[in-house]
C-alpha cells in the first residue's frame with residue numbers, strides 16, 4: 001500500500017505530544033457539547049426528559065392539541081364512559097380552571113379527579129396491568145394529568161438566532177473537521193478506513209447543517225439533523241482516535 005510522502009509518525013516527539021493533546025482537547029470538547037446539547041434542549045418540548053421531540057420543537061416547533069381532548073372528544077375514548085362525565089371532563093379541559101377545579105370539593109362526584117379515579121386509572125396507572133392497561137400514560141396524579149391535558153404551541157428558535165448559530169457552527173466546526181480530515185490523511189491507517197471516516201465527517205456535517213433551515217417547513221428533516229450529526233460526531237471521534245494511535249504506534253519494519 002502506498003503511504004503519503006508526509007507521515008504524522010515522522011514528526012518530532014514534541015510536535016507529536018502537542019498534536020495528541022490538541023486531539024484530546026477536541027474529543028473533550030465534543031463530549032461537552034454533547035452534554036450541553038442534552039441539557040439545553042431537554043424540556044424544549046414541554047415534556048420531561050430528552051427526546052426527538054425536543055429537537056423537533058427547537059428546529060421546527062410543535063403544535064399539537066391536548067391529547068386528553070383528542071382522546072375524549074375526537075376518539076370517543078373510553079367507549080363506555082357516561083356521556084355526562086365525558087362532557088364534564090371536556091368542559092373542564094377546555095375551560096381555564098384546570099388547576100383550581102381539578103379536585104374542587106364543591107363539584108362532588110363531578111370533580112375531574114373523581115371522574116379520572118373512577119373511570120381511567122384502572123388502566124392509566126404506572127402499576128396498571130392487564131390486556132387493556134396503558135401504564136405509559138398514568139393519570140393518577142395531577143402532574144400526570146396536567147402533562148396530558150395541555151395543548152402545545154411551541155415556536156421554533158427564531159430565524160435570527162438560527163442564522164447566528166448556523167454560521168458559527170459551519171465555520172467553527174467546519175474548520176476543525178478539515179483539520180481532523182487532513183491529520184487523518186497523514187496517518188498510516190488503511191486508506192479504506194481513512195476514506196470512510198472522512199466521508200462520514202464531511203457528509204454528516206453537511207447534511208446536519210444543510211437541514212437546519214428547510215426543517216422549519218419540513219419536519220421529517222429532523223432525522224437528517226440527527227443522522228448527520230451522529231455521523232459526523234462518530235467520524236470525528238474515530239478519526240482523532242486513529243490520529244492519536246498513529247502518532248505513537250511504532251514504525252513497522254517496512255518503513
Ligand code: HEC
Nearest residue numbers: 067068071077078081116119120123124132133134137148
Ligand atoms: C380499559 C382501559 C382504559 C380505560 C378505562 C381508559 N383508557 Fe385511555 N387508553 C387506554 C389504552 C390501551 C390507550 C392506548 C391505545 C389507544 O389510544 O386507544 C389509551 C389511550 C389514551 C389516551 C391517548 C394517549 C396518547 O398517547 O395520546 C388518552 C389521553 C387517554 N387514554 C385518556 C383516558 C381517560 C381520560 C380515561 C378516563 C376517562 C381513559 N383514558 C380510560 C386504555 C384505557
